[in-house]
Amino acid sequence: xxxxxxxxxxxxxxxxxxxxxxxxxxxxxxxxxxxxxxxxxxxxxxxxxxxxxxxxxxxxxxxxxxxxxxxxxxxxxxxxxxxxxxxxxxxxxxxxxxxxxxxxxxxxxxxxxxxxxxxxxxxxxxxxxxxxxxxxxxxxxxxxxxxxxxxxxxxxxxxxxxxxxxxxxxxxxxxxxxxxxxxxxxxxxxxxxxxxxxxxxxxxxxxxxxxxxxxxxxxxxxxxxxxxxxxxxxxxxxxxxxxxxxxxxxxxxxxxxxxxxxxxxxxxxxxxxxxxxxxxxxxxxxxxxxxxxxxxxxxxxxxxxxxxxxxxxxxxxxxxxxxxxxxxxxxxxxxxxxxxxxxxxxxxxxxxxxxxxxxxxxxxxxxxxxxxxxxxxxxxxxxxxxxxxxxxxxxxxxxxxxxxxxxxxxxxxxxxxxxxxxxxxxx
Amino acid sequence: xxxxxxxxxxxxxxxxxxxxxxxxxxxxxxxxxxxxxxxxxxxxxxxxxxxxxxxxxxxxxxxxxxxxxxxxxxxxxxxxxxxxxxxxxxxxxxxxxxxxxxxxxxxxxxxxxxxxxxxxxxxxxxxxxxxxxxxxxxxxxxxxxxxxxxxxxxxxxxxxxxxxxxxxxxxxxxxxxxxxxxxxxxxxxxxxxxxxxxxxxxxxxxxxxxxxxxxxxxxxxxxxxxxxxxxxxxxxxxxxxxxxxxxxxxxxxxxxxxxxxxxxxxxxxxxxxxxxxxxxxxxxxxxxxxxxxxxxxxxxxxxxxxxxxxxxxxxxxxxxxxxxxxxxxxxxxxxxxxxxxxxxxxxxxxxxxxxxxxxxxxxxxxxxxxxxxxxxxxxxxxxxxxxxxxxxxxxxxxxxxx
Ligand SMILES: Cc1ncc(COP(=O)(O)O)c(C=O)c1O
Ligand SMILES: Cc1ncc(COP(=O)(O)O)c(C=O)c1O
Numbered sequence: 001x002x003x004x005x006x007x008x009x010x011x012x013x014x015x016x017x018x019x020x021x022x023x024x025x026x027x028x029x030x031x032x033x034x035x036x037x038x039x040x041x042x043x044x045x046x047x048x049x050x051x052x053x054x055x056x057x058x059x060x061x062x063x064x065x066x067x068x069x070x071x072x073x074x075x076x077x078x079x080x081x082x083x084x085x086x087x088x089x090x091x092x093x094x095x096x097x098x099x100x101x102x103x104x105x106x107x108x109x110x111x112x113x114x115x116x117x118x119x120x121x122x123x124x125x126x127x128x129x130x131x132x133x134x135x136x137x138x139x140x141x142x143x144x145x146x147x148x149x150x151x152x153x154x155x156x157x158x159x160x161x162x163x164x165x166x167x168x169x170x171x172x173x174x175x176x177x178x179x180x181x182x183x184x185x186x187x188x189x190x191x192x193x194x195x196x197x198x199x200x201x202x203x204x205x206x207x208x209x210x211x212x213x214x215x216x217x218x219x220x221x222x223x224x225x226x227x228x229x230x231x232x233x234x235x236x237x238x239x240x241x242x243x244x245x246x247x248x249x250x251x252x253x254x255x256x257x258x259x260x261x262x263x264x265x266x267x268x269x270x271x272x273x274x275x276x277x278x279x280x281x282x283x284x285x286x287x288x289x290x291x292x293x294x295x296x297x298x299x300x301x302x303x304x305x306x307x308x309x310x311x312x313x314x315x316x317x318x319x320x321x322x323x324x325x326x327x328x329x330x331x332x333x334x335x336x337x338x339x340x341x342x343x344x345x346x347x348x349x350x351x352x353x354x355x356x357x358x359x360x361x362x363x364x365x366x367x368x369x370x371x372x373x374x375x376x377x378x379x380x381x382x383x384x385x386x387x388x389x390x391x392x393x394x395x396x397x398x399x400x401x402x403x404x405x406x407x408x409x410x411x412x413x414x415x416x417x418x419x420x421x422x423x424x425x426x427x
Numbered sequence: 428x429x430x431x432x433x434x435x436x437x438x439x440x441x442x443x444x445x446x447x448x449x450x451x452x453x454x455x456x457x458x459x460x461x462x463x464x465x466x467x468x469x470x471x472x473x474x475x476x477x478x479x480x481x482x483x484x485x486x487x488x489x490x491x492x493x494x495x496x497x498x499x500x501x502x503x504x505x506x507x508x509x510x511x512x513x514x515x516x517x518x519x520x521x522x523x524x525x526x527x528x529x530x531x532x533x534x535x536x537x538x539x540x541x542x543x544x545x546x547x548x549x550x551x552x553x554x555x556x557x558x559x560x561x562x563x564x565x566x567x568x569x570x571x572x573x574x575x576x577x578x579x580x581x582x583x584x585x586x587x588x589x590x591x592x593x594x595x596x597x598x599x600x601x602x603x604x605x606x607x608x609x610x611x612x613x614x615x616x617x618x619x620x621x622x623x624x625x626x627x628x629x630x631x632x633x634x635x636x637x638x639x640x641x642x643x644x645x646x647x648x649x650x651x652x653x654x655x656x657x658x659x660x661x662x663x664x665x666x667x668x669x670x671x672x673x674x675x676x677x678x679x680x681x682x683x684x685x686x687x688x689x690x691x692x693x694x695x696x697x698x699x700x701x702x703x704x705x706x707x708x709x710x711x712x713x714x715x716x717x718x719x720x721x722x723x724x725x726x727x728x729x730x731x732x733x734x735x736x737x738x739x740x741x742x743x744x745x746x747x748x749x750x751x752x753x754x755x756x757x758x759x760x761x762x763x764x765x766x767x768x769x770x771x772x773x774x775x776x777x778x779x780x781x782x783x784x785x786x787x788x789x790x791x792x793x794x795x796x797x798x799x800x801x802x803x804x805x806x807x808x809x810x811x812x813x814x815x816x817x818x819x820x821x822x823x824x825x826x827x828x829x
Contacts, residue, residue: 018547018636018667019547019667019690019692019694019697019700019701020697021546021547021548022543022546022547022697022700022701022704023700023704024699024700024703024704025700025703025704025706025707026703026707027703028500028706028710031499031500051497052496052497060494060496061494062492062494062495066495067492071489074485074488074489077477078475078477079475079476079477079679080477080481080679080680080681080682080683081467081475081681081682082465082467082675082681082682083682085446124531124712124713124714124717125713125714125715127710127712127713127714127715128712128713128714131711131712131713140434140437141434155710155711155714158710158711159711159712162708162711162712163711266434274497278494278495279495280495280496280497280715281495281496281497281498281503281715281717281718281719282495282717282718282719283713283715283716283717283718291434292434296434296437298439299434299437299438299439299440300434300437302439302440303437303439303440305440305443306440306564307568309443309534309561309564310534310538310561310564310565310567310568311531311534311535311538311568311712312530312531312532312534312535312538312684312713313531313532313534313535313561314682314684315531315684316531316682316683316684316717316719316720317682317683317684318683318717318719318720319495319717319719
């Protein structure tokens with residue numbers, strides 16, 4: 001008998017009832033895939049579920065620039081004391097200068113920085129920044145509704161809803177046409193409740209890989225002004241569209257201009273170095289709020305601190321120190337830009353290879369060439385995805401999204417063939 | 428601008444008092460200024476301190492180059508058993524009754540604990556005063572209620588145990604008692620084994636919950652196992668409770684944010700359910716915990732030679748603080764400072780709850796450039812051979828003239 005049974009003669013059941021009000025939480029889909037993949041004994045199995053970069057050998061990489069930055073950090077670091085609640089000041093100004101000032105290429109952004117109209121806080125990577133801004137908006141924005149594209153990153157809805165926002169979809173993608181559904185996108189934003197929050201993916205939309213053109217953004221920004229919507233921009237893949245992080249932020253530059261012109265009062269940006277520096281697990285990102293005035297910046301800065309302190313006190317420093325090291329050394333910065341360009345280059349090469357090997361007689365694969373970022377949104381049906389998994393050991397989410405970096409020279413033929421087969425079987 | 432403001436409800440918040448104190452310290456040009464406010468350990472020469480065990484783990488890290496991949500949503504897999512073993516010991520850690528996730532250090536752990544407790548129906552948090560300043564805002568942040576009771580008696584400078592007992596006896600159902608396991612912040616006054624026994628007896632039959640906050644494990648006795656005794660003692664009674672663990676202090680990993688939440692679940696069928704909810708809550712705020720600090724912890728805890736060094740590191744920290752406490756008492760005795768000061772050696776850990784009034788504290792800062800927190804809390808680790816006399820003389824002067 002276990003000793004606890006004897007304690008004061010209490011039956012075990014009297015003391016085990018404490019947790020029984022809690023229902024089982026649904027598992028994360030991506031994790032389920034990783035587990036099923038691990039158990040599959042097929043030597044040809046392919047995992048296209050992970051949202052992290054793999055090289056042509058299927059291995060995770062450390063960006064050489066990051067490795068060098070980390071080496072110098074390991075040698076020079078003498079303490080690990082707390083950073084501020086809002087994170088490290090140098091990190092905050094790096095983010096502002098890199099993104100809003102676009103390293104001296106964005107005059108409007110520079111004006112906003114100079115006028116103390118941007119408040120930046122270091123957060124627990126992109127997820128943490130989404131959470132902090134969601135909590136902030138619940139407390140201080142008049143409208144509690146947030147419109148997110150359909151489809152969007154699965155955790156968006158979970159994070160926003162859990163914080164107390166009311167998430168609703170706006171049209172984004174046409175699954176039949178495998179293309180952006182711009183007509184319905186604009187229509188659903190025009191029908192949106194005024195003053196609501198609208199989530200925009202800055203580039204490399206997850207999961208579709210399909211972004212708006214500058215002209216289309218212009219139309220959307222016009223609606224945002226008319227309906228007084230509050231833009232919340234999520235930028236998790238800066239650099240993955242063009243290979244150049246400075247080029248991927250057209251939306252931010254344009255919106256900065258509109259803010260300077262007084263046409264959009266305020267917006268927020270969630271940003272992460274998880275993907276573009278390969279710092280995934282270090283949880284390095286930020287939230288920036290472009291405010292209406294320097295006075296408001298002060299208030300917002302203090303409110304962010306008040307919000308973050310009871311959540312986790314202060315953010316982790318290892319990743320942000322790496323970012324600081326890279327940005328304070330021109331050679332490392334140059335090297336990082338090169339690393340990123342290479343990574344994106346490989347993703348695009350693989351995308352092309354896959355496209356070439358796909359059989360276009362049964363299915364139009366042209367959307368592949370238009371998509372950008374880490375994913376291919378195939379348009380394959382749930383049945384086809386299940387068949388891919390069961391017959392060919394190809395693992396990916398059932399919405400038909402492939403993480404391109406799981407594809408390499410040694411499996412692209414096998415994969416293309418498997419896809420061609422299931423397309424034929426389920427025509 | 429024609430647009431109406433989006434954020435009309437906003438007002439600037441006052442700075443956290445400790446942050447305000449630190450800002451004043453930073454702005455003070457006096458070369459002899461002294462910081463004994465924030466709870467960070469300093470070496471005997473006053474410098475920042477990197478634990479030798481952490482240095483060793485960093486060297487291994489450097490060789491292995493584990494990279495920066497996403498870990499798992501319950502944390503770095505090799506970190507979890509080390510965190511469990513550190514608090515519970517190897518035996519309990521192997522019994523399969525712990526639902527554990529990696530968290531954003533101790534604060535993140537407390538936050539996740541409050542969330543899981545809230546979903547289990549525990550929505551009132553009982554806090555003994557004075558307490559770590561974040562508990563009450565944390566409960567309020569998630570819409571829970573708080574109640575307070577007196578923990579420490581300023582007159583006797585000891586725990587008011589009668590008040591603690593009374594609070595437990597009279598607690599409304601579904602109350603969570605946040606209890607610091609050792610090195611109480613800010614008072615340095617810890618419950619004795621007998622007092623823990625009484626608390627266990629009182630809570631075992633009651634529909635309330637105990638939350639152990641263990642942020643300074645090892646700093647009281649110098650022995651991490653000894654300091655975790657209350658937790659293991661509650662476990663042995665077959666109780667269910669939660670433990671919020673931080674490696675900020677006992678590995679000096681502050682900014683790396685390494686910590687864990689452990690929920691003791693007696694029923695094997697409930698364990699995965701509880702765990703899945705902890706993971707879900709974490710996913711909705713952070714997705715993943717920070718890898719680096721967790722890697723350092725797991726290397727320290729799973730490499731026998733380094734683990735030994737860590738044990739010595741912690742013992743060394745505790746010893747230095749005992750020495751400093753002794754010397755404070757000796758010096759004040761020699762100075763014949765009015766009042767009784769032996770509580771400085773009765774209290775444990777980083778903090779000495781000096782009993783200086785708010786006015787005396789303010790004079791320590793403005794006249795003597797010695798920065799302690801407003802409640803008269805002194806970080807003993809901020810003192811060393813070079814500044815101890817300066818500190819004691821200032822204290823003596825302030826006490827004499829008030
Ligand atoms: C669109 C989008 N936003 C945010 C994130 C958050 O990533 P992290 O929290 O790792 O920075 C992700 C990650 O996959 C994402 O795809
Ligand atoms: C009593 C107590 N609990 C928890 C914490 C949390 O610390 P951290 O979030 O750095 O682990 C602290 C830190 O000062 C503390 O004093």
